[in-house]
Amino acid sequence: MRITCPHCGARDAQEFSYLGAADPKRPDGMAASAAAMAEYVYQRDNPAGRHRELWYHGAGCHAWLVVTRDTRTHAIAAVEVAKARKAGAAAKVGAKA
Amino acid sequence: MAETATSPTAIAWVPRGAWSGSTRAGSFGAEGVSGIIATLLGGFGLATLIAGTGGASSLSQAVERRLGIVLPATPRIVRGQTHDAIWSGPEQWLLRAASRDGWSALLGELAAHAAVSEQSDARAALRLSGSQVRKVLAKGVMLDLHPAAFAVGDAALTSIAHVGVQLWRLPDGPDGPVFEILVARSMAGSFWSWFSASAAEFGCTVTAG
Numbered sequence: 001m002r003i004t005c006p007h008c009g010a011r012d013a014q015e016f017s018y019l020g021a022a023d024p025k026r027p028d029g030m031a032a033s034a035a036a037m038a039e040y041v042y043q044r045d046n047p048a049g050r051h052r053e054l055w056y057h058g059a060g061c062h063a064w065l066v067v068t069r070d071t072r073t074h075a076i077a078a079v080e081v082a083k084a085r086k087a088g089a090a091a092k093v094g095a096k097a
Numbered sequence: 098m099a100e101t102a103t104s105p106t107a108i109a110w111v112p113r114g115a116w117s118g119s120t121r122a123g124s125f126g127a128e129g130v131s132g133i134i135a136t137l138l139g140g141f142g143l144a145t146l147i148a149g150t151g152g153a154s155s156l157s158q159a160v161e162r163r164l165g166i167v168l169p170a171t172p173r174i175v176r177g178q179t180h181d182a183i184w185s186g187p188e189q190w191l192l193r194a195a196s197r198d199g200w201s202a203l204l205g206e207l208a209a210h211a212a213v214s215e216q217s218d219a220r221a222a223l224r225l226s227g228s229q230v231r232k233v234l235a236k237g238v239m240l241d242l243h244p245a246a247f248a249v250g251d252a253a254l255t256s257i258a259h260v261g262v263q264l265w266r267l268p269d270g271p272d273g274p275v276f277e278i279l280v281a282r283s284m285a286g287s288f289w290s291w292f293s294a295s296a297a298e299f300g301c302t303v304t305a306g
């Protein structure tokens with residue numbers, strides 16, 4: 001499998017480390033219920049198909065990436081820089097305030 | 098026992114090159130051929146520059162004003178008269194100086210615009226050329242280094258035999274492509290173990306640059 005890092009270009013998967021699902025969001029700290037926290041920590045969907053997941057380009061540019069991969073075929077539909085997503089979220093929060 | 102201090106041993110701090118202990122000038126491998134030329138580099142200044150959030154343009158302007166080079170935004174090396182800038186990840190660069198004259202003063206100036214970390218003795222650097230250079234690199238580099246895919250000035254962060262490396266392509270020499278490779282100094286021995294085993298079949302001449 002090769003992942004096309006937005007910074008470095010197409011690289012062998014062994015240059016990357018896998019973290020897991022990219023979309024679960026940590027509930028709001030002490031206000032969260034035990035059930036919500038347990039859901040966040042333990043429950044994953046394990047889809048057969050499209051999956052958004054975090055990969056770290058440890059042997060390259062050291063960027064965190066959000067990779068959209070088909071778990072059945074390993075076909076990769078999109079690779080985004082995770083930091084850009086975070087910046088986008090911050091911008092949205094800023095717009096709301 | 099009488100105290101004697103006849104010949105006090107002078108402590109001599111001797112600088113050691115990053116490759117000393119791993120290799121030295123000479124040749125190895127296939128006899129009568131020299132398909133690979135490895136030049137051990139030393140004496141350069143090296144530092145990492147990491148821009149803070151939104152700080153890349155002020156850093157870039159400072160570097161351009163001071164050194165006349167523009168920091169590359171993509172994996173490239175930009176070469177100047179005395180200093181080179183090598184892309185090292187998003188908003189990160191390596192700055193290399195041909196000599197260490199005025200080096201710490203320069204880094205002090207740039208520290209106003211970026212996190213600057215002196216790395217001159219932290220990396221072992223090698224220039225590789227020779228008619229078989231791409232063949233030896235193909236044994237360890239997972240990138241396509243064909244001239245059509247990896248142009249003069251292209252740079253990459255990757256690994257060779259599990260050793261993290263930073264490499265780039267310089268203008269061609271008489272034998273074709275020329276590459277420079279940096280490895281962490283502590284990994285120089287491991288890297289050389291891979292390199293010497295891989296280059297032997299082509300015959301390798303090692304020179305100190």
Ligand SMILES: [Zn+2]
Binds near residue numbers: 007
């Ligand atoms: Zn990368």
